[in-house]
Amino acid sequence: MASRALACQTLHELRDLIQQDPTAAEHLLEELLDRIAQLNGRLHAYLAEPDRKRLRQQVREQLKACPNGKLRGIPITVKDNICIQGEETTCASRILQGFRSPYDATVIERLRREGAVLMPRANMDEFAFGSSTENSAFGPTRNPWATDRVPGGSSGGSAAAVAADLAIGALGSDTGGSIRQPASFCGIVGMKPTYGRVSRYGLVAFASSLDQIGPLTKDVTDAAILLSVIAGHDARDSTSAPVEVPDYVSQLNTSVKGLRIGLPKLPEEGLDHEVNDSLAEAVKAFERLGCQTTSVELRQIDKAIATYYIIATAEASSNLARYDGVQYGYRAVGSGLGVEGSGQAQSPEPRTQNALLDMYLTTRTSGFGDEPKRRILLGTYVLSHGYYDAYYLKGMKVRTLIKQDFDEAFKRCDLVVMPTAPSPAFRLGEKIDDPLQMYLSDIYTISANLAGVPAVSIPCGLSKAGLPIGMQLLTAPFREDLLLRAAYAYEQATDWHRRQPGL
Amino acid sequence: MAVVTPEVVKQVAMLARLRLEGKALTQLAAQLDEILQYVQQLQAVDTQRVEPTSHVLPLTNVLRKDEPTPSLSQDAVVALAPAAQPPFVKVPKVIEV
CATH class of the missing domain: 3.90.1300.10 (Amidase signature (AS) domain)
Known part of the structure; x- marks a missing residue:
């Protein structure tokens, strides 16, 4: 060797x-x-x-x-x-x-x-x-x-x-x-x-x-x-x-x-059988090492993705608000603005009357890819007036239940x-x-x-x-x-x- | 029935300082609608007596000692701006005269 x-x-x-x-x-x-x-x-x-x-x-x-x-x-x-x-x-x-x-x-x-x-x-x-x-x-x-x-x-x-x-x-x-x-x-x-x-x-x-x-x-x-x-x-x-x-x-x-070792009952939709088989073998290996297996209940685990895509996007939309082309990173060329000595919009078709707003829009629209845009929009939506209770607040409450599931599981x-x-x-x-x-x-x-x-x-x-x-x-x-x-x-x-x- | 329409998405986009129109708007609106439809399943969970969790650690009012520590220099910070005229960061004109 x-x-x-x-x-x-x-x-x-x-x-x-x-x-x-x-x-x-x-x-x-x-x-x-x-x-x-x-x-x-x-x-x-x-x-x-x-x-x-x-x-x-x-x-x-x-x-x-x-x-x-x-x-x-x-x-x-x-x-x-x-x-x-x-x-x-x-x-x-x-x-x-x-x-x-x-x-x-x-x-x-x-x-x-x-x-x-x-x-x-x-x-x-x-x-x-x-x-x-x-x-x-x-x-x-x-x-x-x-x-x-x-x-x-x-x-x-x-x-x-x-x-x-x-x-x-x-x-x-x-x-x-x-x-x-x-x-x-x-x-x-x-x-x-x-x-x-x-x-x-x-x-x-x-x-x-x-x-x-x-x-x-x-x-x-x-x-x-x-x-x-x-x-x-x-x-x-x-x-x-x-x-x-x-x-x-x-x-x-x-x-x-x-x-x-706790084994939860999981949503099986989309679970590949080879993954399932490998996991069953791994559990046997733990048993051979002297571990005991027991079943545990994670009741809300099938709600985790829905909860996550409310909470994570809400936080992301807020965190990503800082990328506005002012303090660091990228500013869209042609939206006026990085050009020396000029404060006027240089964009061929200024779409707003406000050069600063135009710079924000152009910079963020051309600076972010599709997935950031999707998540910013989703997060902004679930946090907005009229939807907050139905989405963000609801998500935070289901999060409590998911956490409680784990607290209970780790008692057993x-x-x-x-x-x-x-x-x-x-x-x-x-x-x-x-x-x-x-x-x-x-x-x-x-x-x-x-x-x-x-x-x-x-x-x-x-x-x-x-x-x-x-x-x-x-x-x-x-x-x-x-x-x-x-x-x-x-x-x-x-x-x-x-x-x-x-x- | 759609949860969000392209009109609502366009409005939300403006709040988030994103410009969306045409095919990009209709495509995104359809994707957001599908995701929001999926998220509706949470309405079936009984949360009447449940407190919301914004944060998992039992930490409240974390304070540091009230002592000054060095921070970044003005030069270093202004140097990061895409347009600057030290010691200022430059932005498009915001006041009409």
């Missing part, structure tokens, strides 16, 4: 190697750069070409600056909606094209402090609106396991980069499944921590009561390491929880014997197990013209965000067509330690996480 490529190894293996021989970090970067040159044209996991010179310099600096860093010399890619100082952060949207963040997100500060090397930005659905990464304004990402299929979304670039060994780990964001579903489609581990576990400072807001940053990695140990770096209270995020962070890594080996069991997605990766173009069908593919992931509970997706099978299948584990708030322990025990008992796409 002496010749095993560095790029194909896990974060924890590489961390140990670099600790023994720091030059391994330089070799690792070169391997990744070669792979990116060879594969990114096909996959489009990264939005930008790597700047080789600056990356080499980053490796040297980080090796020197962080001799005991948990991520010393480890190349990590970050979803394009997390701010990195001096780097373009566009949310894969034209409306933020050219925006260079003047500050680092808290998670970026934490990655840097532990010696990580920041790779180019990972592609995503525009503003994290989507489940396939086809909504990126800069072109879709493709699934490394089958390039005619989507990598999932919205953190599809992060997932594809890790699965294709173009990065050693990644950060994504998860508002309704945007870390877990792409992890499932790409055969890797992806975790959404408890709401409040990881600081959102510097994460471009989509739905502020649901968004959470989390790791995408090659195995569970790597997820534990990355989470231990990014988790913890941050005074700059007032929704960040002042809850102590346990040592996730050292607890991984603790036995799972006696853990109670330690973990809930269910599929991450109803099917393996679908084809590019398959759902893009049917927004409701696309929304329905989030059915199993959305409730964790509404309830705020942590959840992880881990590989648990391959379909006959050779596509990865993911299993989702959920647990009570702030018990990521339990989630990771159970995922680790399952991983050690199986070898799904060692399967590689045949690129």
Whole structure:
């Protein structure tokens, strides 16, 4: 195994190697750069070409600056909606094209402090609106396991980069499944921590009561390491929880014997039988590990999507009101306005009497893609006078019931197990013209965000067509330690996480 | 029966500062209508004695110490604007004289 490529190894293996021989970090970067040159044209996991010179310099600096860093010399890619100082952060949207963040997100500060090397930005659905990464304004990402299929979304670039060994780990964001579903489609581990576990400072807001940053990695140990770096209270995020962070890594080996696994009855509509079979096998594996299974009731789970698309769009329409072409990002050319010395509308057909309003309209209409427009409109509608009670208020009440379902379930069991997605990766173009069908593919992931509970997706099978299948584990708030322990025990008992796409 | 008509969508679009017309408007209106029809299923849930949840954590009135900390410089902020004449951000004329 002496010749095993560095790029194909896990974060924890590489961390140990670099600790023994720091030059391994330089070799690792070169391997990744070669792979990116060879594969990114096909996959489009990264939005930008790597700047080789600056990356080499980053490796040297980080090796020197962080001799005991948990991520010393480890190349990590970050979803394009997390701010990195001096780097373009566009949310894969034209409306933020050219925006260079003047500050680092808290998670970026934490990655840097532990010696990580920041790779180019990972592609995503525009503003994290989507489940396939086809909504990126800069072109879709493709699934490394089958390039005619989507990598999932919205953190599809992060997932594809890790699965294709173009990065050693990644950060994504998860508002309704945007870390877990792409992890499932790409055969890797992806975790959404408890709401409040990881600081959102510097994460471009989509739905502020649901968004959470989390790791995408090659195995569970790597997820534990990355989470231990990014988790913890941050005074700059007032929704960040002042809850102590346990040592996730050292607890991984603790036995799972006696853990109670809850199996909910799920809406079966659209559930692929291969996914169902893989999940049944995975449950048996947990039983062999000494876990007990019990049935639990999540009564309102079939209402989760409807609830989510009210709450998430309401929050999104409010959060996206800030993109008006005034303070940062894009301003429509020809709507007057960026032109030196001119305050008059230059548009051939000014459609309003008000140049400022005209600039807002032209900038937002040409800056946002179709999905942001749909969600802004939906959110504006459900919040508007006369509809608020019927939609937004109703949604918040059903959210309470969904949260209560989980509170009750976790009195009866330690973990809930269910599929991450109803099917393996679908084809590019398959759902893009049917927004409701696309929304329905989030059915199993959305409730964790509404309830705020942590959840992880881990590989648990391959379909006959050779596509990865993911299993989702959920647990009570702030018990990521339990989630990771159970995922680790399952991983050690199986070898799904060692399967590689045949690129 | 349609929940939203293209006319209502156009009105909402103006509130959201989006310009919609023609085929884009009718297509979006139809998609929004389908989504809103789907969302109607929530009306069947009994929520009479249920309090709304806007936020899952039991955090209220989070305060920080009343101490000044450094913030971004004016130069750095103005430099982000698509049109500026430092130290000002430029916008189209808003006052008729």
